[in-house]
Every structure is written in structure tokens, then in C-alpha cells.
Amino acid sequence: MPVSESSVLALSAAWACVNLLAGTIASLPLMVYRTSADGRREPARDHPLYRVLHDSPNYDQTAMDFWEGGVAALELRGNMHARVERSGDRVIALHPVSATVRREANGGLRYRFTEEGKTYDEPQERMLHVRGFGGSPLGGLSTLAYGRQIFGLSSAVNTAAATTFAQGVRPSLILTAPADKTLGEAVRVPLEKALQEKHAGAMNAGRPMLLEGGLTPHQVSFSPEDAQMLQSRAFSVEEVARLFGVPPHMIGHTEKSTSWGTGLEQQTLAFQKFTLRKRLKRIEQALEKQLLSAADRAAGVRIEFNLEGLLRGDSAGRATFYKDMTAMGAMTINEVRALENLPPVPGGDVPRMQAQNIPINMASPPALVAGGE
Numbered sequence: 347m348p349v350s351e352s353s354v355l356a357l358s359a360a361w362a363c364v365n366l367l368a369g370t371i372a373s374l375p376l377m378v379y380r381t382s383a384d385g386r387r388e389p390a391r392d393h394p395l396y397r398v399l400h401d402s403p404n405y406d407q408t409a410m411d412f413w414e415g416g417v418a419a420l421e422l423r424g425n426m427h428a429r430v431e432r433s434g435d436r437v438i439a440l441h442p443v444s445a446t447v448r449r450e451a452n453g454g455l456r457y458r459f460t461e462e463g464k465t466y467d468e469p470q471e472r473m474l475h476v477r478g479f480g481g482s483p484l485g486g487l488s489t490l491a492y493g494r495q496i497f498g499l500s501s502a503v504n505t506a507a508a509t510t511f512a513q514g515v516r517p518s519l520i521l522t523a524p525a526d527k528t529l530g531e532a533v534r535v536p537l538e539k540a541l542q543e544k545h546a547g548a549m550n551a552g553r554p555m556l557l558e559g560g561l562t563p564h565q566v567s568f569s570p571e572d573a574q575m576l577q578s579r580a581f582s583v584e585e586v587a588r589l590f591g592v593p594p595h596m597i598g599h600t601e602k603s604t605s606w607g608t609g610l611e612q613q614t615l616a617f618q619k620f621t622l623r624k625r626l627k628r629i630e631q632a633l634e635k636q637l638l639s640a641a642d643r644a645a646g647v648r649i650e651f652n653l654e655g656l657l658r659g660d661s662a663g664r665a666t667f668y669k670d671m672t673a674m675g676a677m678t679i680n681e682v683r684a685l686e687n688l689p690p691v692p693g694g695d696v697p698r699m700q701a702q703n704i705p706i707n708m709a710s711p712p713a714l715v716a717g718g719e
Contacts, residue, residue: 349494349501351422357500359583362597363590364421371625372414374651376400381646390647394436395637399649403428403440415442416476417625421590424478424486426629427457429468430637437637440474447475447484455483476632493589500582524560533559591621618653626651654685675699 354360376399380390390396403412416426419442431439445459455470478486490497521537523529529537544553557563587594596617633649654667668685671677680694 349490349497351490353501354422354490354497357497357504357582357586359500359586359597360497360590363587363592364418366592366596367421367590367621367625368414368417370622371417371629371651372410372412374626374653376409376413377650377652379648379650381648387646387648393642393647394438395649398437398440399633404431405439407442412440412442417629419444420476420478420486420625422488422490424480424488426474426476426478427459428474429459429461429466430472430474432472435639445473449484470636474632474636476629478628489589493586496582496585496589500586503582519563519565521557521561521563527560529559591617593617626653672698673700 355364378390378393378396378399379387380393381387400409402408407415412428416428420426423444427443427445428440429443430437431441441461443459443461445457447455447457450456455475457466457468457470457473457475459466459468475485477483478489480487519541521541544555555563583597584594587597593616630649630651634643638647638649664686668677668682672679672682675697678695678697680690683690683694
């Protein structure tokens with residue numbers, strides 16, 4: 347089967363995997379932080395990159411639009427490219443493009459792409475290149491290319507299923523005549539016409555049938571399992587999910603697992619740890635290496651996704667997180683209220699912790715038991 351980006355996304359499993367990965371990563375706040383001399387790290391909202399990365403990379407797109415499309419390209423083609431627009435040393439915009447890269451004789455990289463009918467040939471200093479799995483300076487490995495056999499098999503199974511149900515001739519009722527009797531055309535044609543008129547369709551189900559001449563009815567039922575079609579389609583879903591590193595239950599495939607409980611919770615946590623983390627780290631390091639200046643790095647500027655965005659739809663998880671962080675003194679009440687878009691309260695900027703959490707050498711000696719030594 348021919349495999350292209352459009353044919354792969356026509357597979358529901360591939361669409362769900364790419365949609366899940368791209369949408370989840372794009373929905374996380376991408377923050378620019380600055381670390382002060384005393385080690386305190388705060389959002390650098392005055393930095394030029396903050397608006398570009400966090401709010402709007404270009405005039406036409408929001409940050410969600412830009413990163414969702416970029417991560418989708420990263421998942422399918424193994425590379426995300428964007429043209430960097432600068433004003434002096436400041437990055438003022440990022441424009442998504444699809445580029446080819448080559449190594450020049452002097453060791454530098456050149457990127458060639460077409461934008462609005464015009465062909466560009468830019469040096470690597472004017473491009474943002476996030477590489478997927480593979481680690482080559484020229485680009486990551488293409489999922490479309492290396493998963494061609496899996497995607498082709500899934501497309502072939504879907505095509506076979508559609509052809510079977512669209513063109514397959516599988517009657518649900520067969521009438522057989524006695525062995526010593528053959529129906530002539532004069533009898534067969536009116537009989538078939540009568541069957542179609544009186545018994546075909548759901549509205550005619552259950553109507554009595556009058557047979558004569560020794561005819562015997564036989565009910566025929568066809569199940570897709572007879573051709574192992576359902577098993578093949580289920581296996582292709584698991585193969586596609588495995589290719590993208592997504593637990594099958596997260597794209598609606600719960601055939602071999604319960605649809606609730608701690609098992610799926612652990613799979614979801616594993617998805618965050620082992621699937622999302624490496625993708626986020628790959629993007630963060632590419633942005634820091636290619637967009638931050640030497641002065642920014644010296645000033646302690648960092649670019650990171652805020653994983654707390656995953657708790658936004660989980661009120662119970664947020665409550666547990668805030669409770670633990672305030673109990674150990676790692677966060678103040680006003681810091682929690684700011685994350686929940688609530689106004690500060692008096693005295694809420696002082697870290698608090700439980701009174702019993704004191705150094706062990708400050709603990710009072712136990713009282714002597716009466717009559718003991």
C-alpha cells in the first residue's frame with residue numbers, strides 16, 4: 347500500500363496518536379525563566395522570547411497553533427522547522443516551514459524551503475530545527491519512512507474490510523430444493539422476486555414465509571471474525587500505538603485491559619514520564635541552543651515547559667500537589683493562589699511547615715517513665 351502523510355493520518359489510530367501527542371505538548375505553557383544571583387527562578391516576562399514562545403510565535407498563529415503543528419511534523423517526519431525572524435539580535439517571530447537540509451563544504455548547514463511561492467536558502471543561524479529520534483545533525487528519523495510497513499498493513503486491512511462489506515456477496519437465507527428436483531427459470535425468477543419484495547430489509551423481519559415444492563430454508567450468518575478481520579484491525583491499532591509510544595487505552599483501545607482502575611493510571615503516568623518527557627526535553631534544548639544568546643545563558647535564562655499544566659483539568663491532583671508543597675514549605679499560600687488566579691491574602695507570602703518537622707538534634711528528650719531509670 348502507498349504510504350503518505352495524508353494516508354497515515356486517515357488511519358484513526360495514527361490520527362489519535364499524533365493528535366494526543368501534539369495537542370498535549372502544545373497545551374503546556376512554554377516558559378522563559380531567569381535565575382537570579384540568589385538562586386531564585388522567576389518567569390522572565392520582560393524577555394523578548396517570552397512573548398514569542400508563550401503567547402504568539404507569529405502574526406497569524408497562537409502558541410497552541412504553532413506548537414501543535416510543529417509537534418505533528420516532528421512525530422510524522424522526524425523534524426520541525428521554522429524560519430527565525432530577527433530584529434537585530436532579538437527574535438521577534440517564528441514561521442513554520444517544511445525544509446530540506448544539507449551540509450556545506452565549510453561544515454555549516456543550509457536549509458532550503460518554499461514559502462508563499464518563493465524559494466529560500468537560509469543558513470542555520472536563521473532557522474529553528476528541532477530534530478526527532480535519531481540524533482543526526484541533518485535531521486531525525488522519519489516515522490513515515492520507518493513505519494511504512496506498519497502503516498501500509500493497517501491501510502490494507504482497512505481497505506480489505508471496506509471492500510468486504512461493500513462488495514461481498516453474503517446472503518443471509520438460502521433455500522434448497524430436494525436432491526431429485528431442479529427449479530426451472532420459470533419458478534426461480536418469480537421466487538427470488540417475491541423474496542426480495544416481502545422479506546428483504548429490516549422492516550420485513552419476522553414476516554411468515556410460505557414454502558412449497560419441498561423447499562427448505564437455511565439461515566446463514568457471517569461474522570468478520572471468520573476471516574480474522576477484527577483481530578487484524580485490533581492488532582494494527584496496537585502496532586501504530588506502539589510505534590508512537592502511546593498506551594493503546596489513551597486512544598480508545600481497551601480490548602486487552604480494563605477501562606478503569608490503577609492499571610491504566612500507571613500506564614498514563616508512564617506515558618508522561620517516558621513518552622512526553624523526552625519530547626519536551628528535545629524541544630527545550632533545541633530552543634535554548636538555537637535561540638538564546640551567550641548573554642542570555644550567562645544571565646541564567648532557561649526555556650522549559652511547565653508540566654503543572656497537566657494538572658489543570660485534575661482538581662484532585664492539584665489539591666494534593668498544593669497541599670504537599672505548602673506543607674513542606676516549598677510554596678507559599680499566595681504562590682498557590684496565583685496559580686489558581688486568586689488574589690493574594692495578607693501573610694500569605696511566608697512559607698509554612700508542620701511544627702513537628704524540626705531538626706533531630708533539637709528534639710526534646712523523652713520524659714522518664716515513673717519507676718524507670
